[in-house]
Amino acid sequence: MKINVIYGTDNGNTRRVAEQIAERCAGRVVDICAATPQDFSDCDLLILGAPTSGYGDLQVDWECRLGVFSEVGLSGKKVALFGLGDQMSYCDTFVDAMGLLYDAVVAQGAVVLGATATSGYDFYSSAAVREERFVGLALDEDNQQDQTVPRIAGWVAELVQAAALPVEELVARAS
Template identity: 40%
Template sequence: MAKIGIFFGSTEGHTEGVVNKIQELFGDDAELVNVNSASADDMEPFPYLILACPTWEIGRLQEDWDGFIDEIEEVNYEGKKVAYLGLGDSDGYPDTFLDALGIIHDRIKDKGAKFVGAWPTDGYNFEASKGVVDGKFLGLAIDEDNQSDLTDARVRQWVADLKKEFT
């Protein structure tokens, strides 16, 4: 069984496209799980989790995550390492860019997990985000609407960083 569970929701395919790239770089160590049909029990076997959610409209969770958010509170995170991936539109929603990361993090931050994969805010144009803590994004920040030309390099760098953290 894979060691890394990549739990994602995707409406228009952008998040799914990015998690496919991440899974490809991790190879057999990673398994993709769409949250539209997942439960807390599906998260339990993985020592390493990547939670991938785009921010919709004005700071909302993607629709599949709306139905899954309560499930993540039921997971035993003791001994697990958790990383986040967020997608958003910094030009269209500069005041709520990647808020979904903060919404998810608030639900599990005190549940015993070790959080890894924070990402610099340099190179992004936004005003505010619940997904920023201590001056960094909680996880990899992807803006397919305005910076799609940077996605592949950002994904490669982040996965290289996570390979060191997921040991």
């Protein structure tokens, strides 16, 4: 399975996490600043990651490149998301950027895998929570750094299994 892990970062945390995720699934890591349309289209699973910046904002390099989704079209594409945030300092906008990425890829027809439980986190509100689950993997390098490795390990293992299923089955499971 060909997996591309595309990330944006302000201070390096999301790049390091992207590298750890890619290492576990033999994925290819690409900085959104250098990503080509082919990096989005030429793979079986796209894993996209962003930190939340400002107050609930998408990281700026992603913000500038969101148009790539409509350019390549994501209809039926398997996509998984991860987001970095700080649940103590930004408890009202925790990992909001992951929710913004989710809306952008779903609008282009992507099939999103890898939702996770919100238990084990302490926050008030997040745009990345839908139907009481995070739309992807939420990581907090500021307050829960010790949990990053086990969270990645569990998530990637389940993700790779799910991504092997046909899109039709994934859609049926989600509905």
